[in-house]
Structure formats: structure tokens, C-alpha cells
Amino acid sequence: MSEHILRAFLLDGAGGATPLAQDKLVGLDQVDGLVWLHFDGSRPEARDGLKAAFPKLDLLVLDALLDVETRPRMTQIDNGVLLMLRGVNLNDGQEPEDMVSVSVWAEPSRIICVSHERVRAVGDLEALLQSGKGPKDTGQFLSMLCKRLIQRLEPTLSALDDATDAIEEQVLVTPDVSLREQIVDVRGQAIAFRRYLVPQRDAIDLLLLADIDWLGDRHLRHFQESYNHVTRYVEDLDAIRERCQIVKDEIAHALADRLNRQMYVLSVITAIFLPLSFLTGLLGINIGGIPGAESGSAFWIFLGLLAGLVALQVAIFKWLKWF
Numbered sequence: 001m002s003e004h005i006l007r008a009f010l011l012d013g014a015g016g017a018t019p020l021a022q023d024k025l026v027g028l029d030q031v032d033g034l035v036w037l038h039f040d041g042s043r044p045e046a047r048d049g050l051k052a053a054f055p056k057l058d059l060l061v062l063d064a065l066l067d068v069e070t071r072p073r074m075t076q077i078d079n080g081v082l083l084m085l086r087g088v089n090l091n092d093g094q095e096p097e098d099m100v101s102v103s104v105w106a107e108p109s110r111i112i113c114v115s116h117e118r119v120r121a122v123g124d125l126e127a128l129l130q131s132g133k134g135p136k137d138t139g140q141f142l143s144m145l146c147k148r149l150i151q152r153l154e155p156t157l158s159a160l161d162d163a164t165d166a167i168e169e170q171v172l173v174t175p176d177v178s179l180r181e182q183i184v185d186v187r188g189q190a191i192a193f194r195r196y197l198v199p200q201r202d203a204i205d206l207l208l209l210a211d212i213d214w215l216g217d218r219h220l221r222h223f224q225e226s227y228n229h230v231t232r233y234v235e236d237l238d239a240i241r242e243r244c245q246i247v248k249d250e251i252a253h254a255l256a257d258r259l260n261r262q263m264y265v266l267s268v269i270t271a272i273f274l275p276l277s278f279l280t281g282l283l284g285i286n287i288g289g290i291p292g293a294e295s296g297s298a299f300w301i302f303l304g305l306l307a308g309l310v311a312l313q314v315a316i317f318k319w320l321k322w323f
């Protein structure tokens with residue numbers, strides 16, 4: 001099998017599939033049965049491989065399948081469906097929110113998938129076909145693909161929600177400025193996921209409304225279930241974003257309160273020592289007439305007066321309920 005072809009199967013219509021040999025992957029437009037080919041779009045020879053396997057494939061569809069930067073969408077062309085989907089990035093060294101794309105062209109007799117990175121949900125379909133429990137037709141293939149993409153996404157979003165809960169709990173106990181970085185990270189992930197899940201929800205909704213004869217009621221029910229799950233995930237992400245903003249405001253308020261308390265203490269200390277500084281400064285000038293300059297006990301008497309003044313100030317502050 002060529003490196004640009006990741007998977008090539010002829011579905012038997014009963015949940016299983018037969019692998020196609022390399023020499024059979026040409027002129028598949030008129031093949032008898034349902035053919036599924038999965039191409040690695042990152043390989044430069046993928047375009048020529050697609051043209052060789054499906055010579056009658058519309059150039060618009062070909063270019064769309066090989067496009068690198070895709071947003072989830074659904075386009076109906078005659079009796080075929082061009083579907084762009086996104087799945088959580090579970091590849092090594094990658095961030096989950098950098099969602100991987102899979103582009104699909106689906107017709108009753110052929111399914112073409114193109115991805116530029118590993119998509120584990122597609123691997124799940126291959127495993128199901130090899131065990132005889134895979135899709136039986138094109139409509140079921142699309143519905144199962146949507147379902148698997150959503151199932152792979154759920155643990156990651158649950159972990160994101162748990163991280164938000166942990167930060168909220170920590171803020172209530174010990175609000176710290178270091179939590180801001182965690183909040184920014186969680187909120188950034190939620191925004192990144194939402195950027196793709198909202199159009200993906202819309203794409204599935206268009207599938208539900210499409211007038212395609214090979215999509216039966218059973219397929220539409222599965223698409224409806226996928227639509228409901230994606231809608232719930234979008235709502236959860238919106239809630240996470242709002243909670244992150246609330247937590248961020250709570251941290252700001254806690255830090256502001258802490259700063260206010262510190263400034264209040266400094267203000268009280270300043271208010272106490274201000275008259276003391278005035279008196280010591282006044283008696284420290286080097287001119288004649290300073291009271292007690294010739295008395296040996298004047299210093300201790302002055303210290304006693306300062307102590308009495310501090311006690312009087314503290315009493316006044318307490319009476320005014322300043323502390």
C-alpha cells in the first residue's frame with residue numbers, strides 16, 4: 001500500500017469489509033459496491049492518487065478534500081455530500097484543542113476521506129469493520145464517524161470541566177495570583193474547542209435538513225443524537241468560559257481586598273506616627289528656646305508624652321471604629 005493511502009476497503013454491506021490491493025486502487029468510479037479510501041493529505045502524491053482512484057471526481061471536491069485549513073461544514077453537491085469535521089487532537093506532543101480535521105466526500109458507492117494528521121475516530125471505524133461490526137452503508141458510515149468523533153471528545157471536555165471546578169474550589173480557599181495563568185489556559189482551551197464545535201454542530205444540522213435519498217430515518221436519528229451531544233458540549237464550553245470569567249473577577253476582587261487591607265494598615269500606622277514625627281521634628285531644630293534643653297530628665301518626660309499621645313490616638317481610632 002502506498003504511503004499516501006492510509007486505508008482502502010470494499011464494504012460488504014453487512015458490517016465487514018475487504019481490504020483492496022494496491023493494483024485495484026484505480027478507476028474506482030464504476031466499482032460494484034461501496035468503496036472507502038482514506039488518503040494522507042500531507043503527502044504530495046495524494047492528489048495524483050485521488051485522481052487515479054476516482055478520475056471522475058469533481059475538481060471542486062478534490063481541492064476541498066485536500067485543503068489544509070478547513071472549518072467544519074457540509075455542502076451537498078447533487079447526490080453527494082462534502083463534509084468537513086474536526087476531532088480532538090490525541091496525537092503525541094500535540095494539544096487537544098488543536099483539533100485535527102477529516103474531510104469526507106460521500107456518495108452511495110464511494111467514501112473518500114482525507115486527513116493531514118492521525119484521526120483516531122477513523123481508526124475506530126476501521127477496527128469495527130475488521131470485526132464485522134462496522135457501517136453497512138454510506139449513511140451509517142457518516143453517522144458512526146460523527147458519533148466516534150464526539151465520543152473521543154467527551155473525556156477531554158470532562159477533564160476541562162474538572163479543572164475549572166478545581167480552580168473554583170482553590171479560589172474559595174486561598175485566592176492566589178498564580179491561579180490567573182491556570183484560568184487563562186482553561187479559558188483559552190474552551191475558546192479553541194468552541195471555535196470548531198459550533199460550525200460542526202451547524203454542519204450536522206445541515207445534514208439533518210438535507211434532501212439526500214441515501215440518508216434514511218435511521219441515519220437521521222443518529223445524526224440528531226450527535227447534534228444534541230455537540231449542542232450540549234457547546235453549552236458546556238460557554239458555561240466554562242463564563243465560570244472562568246467569574247473566577248478571574250473573584251481573584252481580582254480578593255487581591256484588591258488584600259491590597260486594601262494592607263493599605264489600610266499602612267494608613268493607620270501613618271496616622272499614628274504623623275503627629276509624633278511633627279513633635280520630634282519641631283523639637284529637633286537647632287535654635288535657642290527649646291523646652292527642656294537644659295534638663296537631664298526632659299528626654300524621658302518627652303518619651304512619656306509621646307507614649308501617652310499614641311495611647312490617646314489608639315483610643316480615638318477605636319472609638320471611631322477605624323480598627
